[in-house]
Amino acid sequence: MRQRYILALDQGTTTSRALLFDRAGMVQGQAQRRLTLHHPQPGWVEADGEDIFESQRQAALACLNEAGVPPTAVCALGMANQRETTLLWERGSGRLVAPAIIWQCRRSTEIAQRWRRLGLQSRIRALTGLTLDPYFSATKLSWLLETRPDLRRSAEAGELAFGTVDTFLIYRLTGGKDHVTDVSNASRTAFFNLETLAWDDELLTAMNIPRALLPRVGDSAGNLAVADSAWFGQELPVASVIGDQQAALFGQQCYAPGLAKCTLGTGAFILGYGGGRPGPTVQGLIQTVAWRRQGEGAVYAWEGSTFTAGALLEWLTHELGLLARPEDADNLATAVPDTADLVVVPAFSGLGSPYWDPTARGLWIGLTAATTRQHVVRAALEAIAFQVTDVVRSMAVGAGQAFRELRIDGGVSQSNFLAQFLADILGLPVVRPRMPEATARGAAFLAGLASGLWPALADLPAPDESDRFVPHMRSDEVERRYARWQAAVARARGWATEGGEVR
Numbered sequence: 001m002r003q004r005y006i007l008a009l010d011q012g013t014t015t016s017r018a019l020l021f022d023r024a025g026m027v028q029g030q031a032q033r034r035l036t037l038h039h040p041q042p043g044w045v046e047a048d049g050e051d052i053f054e055s056q057r058q059a060a061l062a063c064l065n066e067a068g069v070p071p072t073a074v075c076a077l078g079m080a081n082q083r084e085t086t087l088l089w090e091r092g093s094g095r096l097v098a099p100a101i102i103w104q105c106r107r108s109t110e111i112a113q114r115w116r117r118l119g120l121q122s123r124i125r126a127l128t129g130l131t132l133d134p135y136f137s138a139t140k141l142s143w144l145l146e147t148r149p150d151l152r153r154s155a156e157a158g159e160l161a162f163g164t165v166d167t168f169l170i171y172r173l174t175g176g177k178d179h180v181t182d183v184s185n186a187s188r189t190a191f192f193n194l195e196t197l198a199w200d201d202e203l204l205t206a207m208n209i210p211r212a213l214l215p216r217v218g219d220s221a222g223n224l225a226v227a228d229s230a231w232f233g234q235e236l237p238v239a240s241v242i243g244d245q246q247a248a249l250f251g252q253q254c255y256a257p258g259l260a261k262c263t264l265g266t267g268a269f270i271l272g273y274g275g276g277r278p279g280p281t282v283q284g285l286i287q288t289v290a291w292r293r294q295g296e297g298a299v300y301a302w303e304g305s306t307f308t309a310g311a312l313l314e315w316l317t318h319e320l321g322l323l324a325r326p327e328d329a330d331n332l333a334t335a336v337p338d339t340a341d342l343v344v345v346p347a348f349s350g351l352g353s354p355y356w357d358p359t360a361r362g363l364w365i366g367l368t369a370a371t372t373r374q375h376v377v378r379a380a381l382e383a384i385a386f387q388v389t390d391v392v393r394s395m396a397v398g399a400g401q402a403f404r405e406l407r408i409d410g411g412v413s414q415s416n417f418l419a420q421f422l423a424d425i426l427g428l429p430v431v432r433p434r435m436p437e438a439t440a441r442g443a444a445f446l447a448g449l450a451s452g453l454w455p456a457l458a459d460l461p462a463p464d465e466s467d468r469f470v471p472h473m474r475s476d477e478v479e480r481r482y483a484r485w486q487a488a489v490a491r492a493r494g495w496a497t498e499g500g501e502v503r
Contacts, residue, residue, distance in 0.1 A: 005074050006447045007063065007236070008440040009056055011081040011165050012244065013037070013102065013266045016055035018063035019437060020074075021444040023453055025461030027437065029067025033059045038099070043106040043349065046099040049087050052165060053172050057231060064232075071232040076239035078447030080247035080439045081165040083188045086140035088151065088213075089168065091161045094176050097151060100165075101140040104266075104307055104349045108139035109358045111146070115139070120206055127203060128187070129194040129278060129287030131356050135305070137164060138190035142207055155210045162213040164188065166241045173227040173238065182220045182241040183298060187289040192217075194278050194287060197298060220246070221446035222294030240446035244439045245269040246290045249301060251442030252407045252433070253463055260395065260403050262388055263439065264412035267352070268309040270391045272403065274300040284354020284394045294450060304353030304391030308346040309384045310412040315348070316380060322373050330417045333378035340375045342366040343488040344383040354394045355493065363492035381415060385422040386485040392426055405429040409438035416469075424473035425482065432467045 005028065010017040014037065020029040033055035038046050064071065084103035089096045101107070112134050115121070121132040130136055141162055145152040154160045163171065167181045186192040186199075191207060193200040199214055218224050218241070225238040242250070245263055249271045252261040260272035271290070276297050278287050290301040313326035323329060343365050345351075350358035364379075388406075396403060406428055408419065413432050423430040435441070448454045 004453070005069055006076060006078055006444040006451070006453060007060060007074050008078045008080070008444040008447070009060060009169070010244065010437075010440040010443065011052065011056050011079070011169065013082050013104070016052065016059045017440065018056070018059040019440040019444070020063050020067045020069060021441070021448070025441070025445075027435070029063045029069065031059045031062035031066055037102060041107070043109075045102040045105040045349075047102055049089070049096040049100040049168060052100060053169060056169060060232070071234050071236060074236055075453050076237045076447045076451040077227060078240040078443035079166055079169065079238060080242055080244045080443040081169070081185070083164060083185060083243040083245065084135060084137050084140070085165050086137045086144070087163050087165070087168045088141070088144055089161055089171070091159055091176075091179075094172060097154075097160065098144055098148070101144070103135060105140065106134050106349055106358055108134045108143040111139045111142050112358065115207070118206075123206070124190055124203065125281060127193050127195075127200050128190050130188075130190050131286055132190070133356055134358055135307070135352065136188060136190040138203075138207055138209070141209060141213075145209070155213050158212040160213055161215070163215055166243075167215045170225050170238060170241065173231055174225050175228045175230070178225040179215045180218050180225060180241075181215045182218055182224070183289045183292045184220050184243040184246040185241070186217045188243060194289070194300075197289070197292075219294045220291040221450040223450070237451065239450040240443050242291055242443055242446060245271055245303070246288070246301065247440075247442035247446075248409055248438040249273070249290055249442065250445060251438035251440070252409060253460070254407065255457070258402070258404045259407070260392070261407040261409065261438065264309050264384065264408060264410040264418070266309065266311045268306040268384060268388050270304045270388060270395065272302040272395050274302050276300070282394065282397065284356070285391070286353070291446065293446070302395050304395060306352045306387040306391065307349040309387070310410070311348065312344075312346040312380050312384065313412065316377065322376060326412075327414070329377050329381055330415050332374045333381050333417045336372065336374040336378055339379040339382060340366070340368070340371060341484075342371055342375050342379040343484055344376075344379045345488050345492040346380070346383050346387075347492050351489070351493065353391045355390075355489070357493050359496040360493045361495040363488060365488050365491060378417075381418045382421055384412065385418060385425050386482065388422060389425045389482065392428075403428060405431050407431045407433070409433065409436045411436070419467070419469045423469040423471045425478055427471050427475070427478065429471070430469040432469070433463065434466060
């Protein structure tokens, strides 16, 4: 086959990346571009949508250039993207009419609280599998329409288009020909029905969101769109589109019950394979569409999301100056035997699963005059592990089965201290592939299956070599440390009132 590569686009919160995969599943080229986030007010996070597109375009071209591979050798594009981030643009011109509201942003907290008072929480939970939280796209889109009456008028007139990042990138890549998303990204909006796999009219009416804004919903792998020749010198089919966390689940080859993955990036996102039907409601967890391949039924997943993981190490580096770079965290953490009873709760954007408390705020408790920089860094890494443990314990109950292991990926997964501590606190083996690009790998695998590079699941390259961390900590010590964590979380919750004032 002359066309023997898949170009995977991995558009993340702080970087846009592109990786070129060959038929053996090996990376033959990669490039990335940084993306600047803006914080115009406390709790607000936004980006320039033009920067999102341009950084991704540049990364893709640089990747092909580095590999020395012409576009004619590329079978298809596969796309994974940060989820929930909300964009709004003019249908005719493609011009963005507002900044991209990033998934971490809490500006729509008041809308979520108002909807809760109106009783929408139970309906959102029943119909979408999600909880009512500013994290999801619905409140962000509603905020744009409420604060900008001109946008609401244009939206109702059919002049505007809404999309998550995948939809906006495809719109631009196709020159405005395709306004489309896939089921995995649609399931992150809080107005997509998990059973019918369609936009839910009851919720759209209750939220006062015009249906005319919404994209067509397609498969995660199939004939989705075609990128215009203006971008790569020739047309390229877009053969997969999938939310980044679902992509990592596929890339980690979690295709059976008892398998779960955790992507440790800006946040920590834990997904467990859920099968071909939505499961029962479980306190603190959400359900999501994992993927749907053309001609097949949807696959579902349990999910728990924590908002601050790698972002905590970035904050220690760039705001507090405790690290020269995030990668130095292990050296400091292992320089002390413990945290000297310091506990960190990194609730910078509230708490996600299993608490779902947008009023929680970050907390450091146990500080004394003897607390050192090493203690702070170690406590930060332990906090990431404790947050993951909160979710995995809830997920094990909800799934009704014990997990065999936890597969980790993402930049922060390269911390050996974190991987070992996570295994200890979970009491489970933690497996880390030597090639940590599970998100891009999942998008590439789906695109390769859709385009025929791999005829079937059984033909996908086998999992690469992995590092395996096994638990060593005594169970009584695990429970003692976990109880201290839970006590600290209880003190961090409910700090901000509805008006943003301190209790």
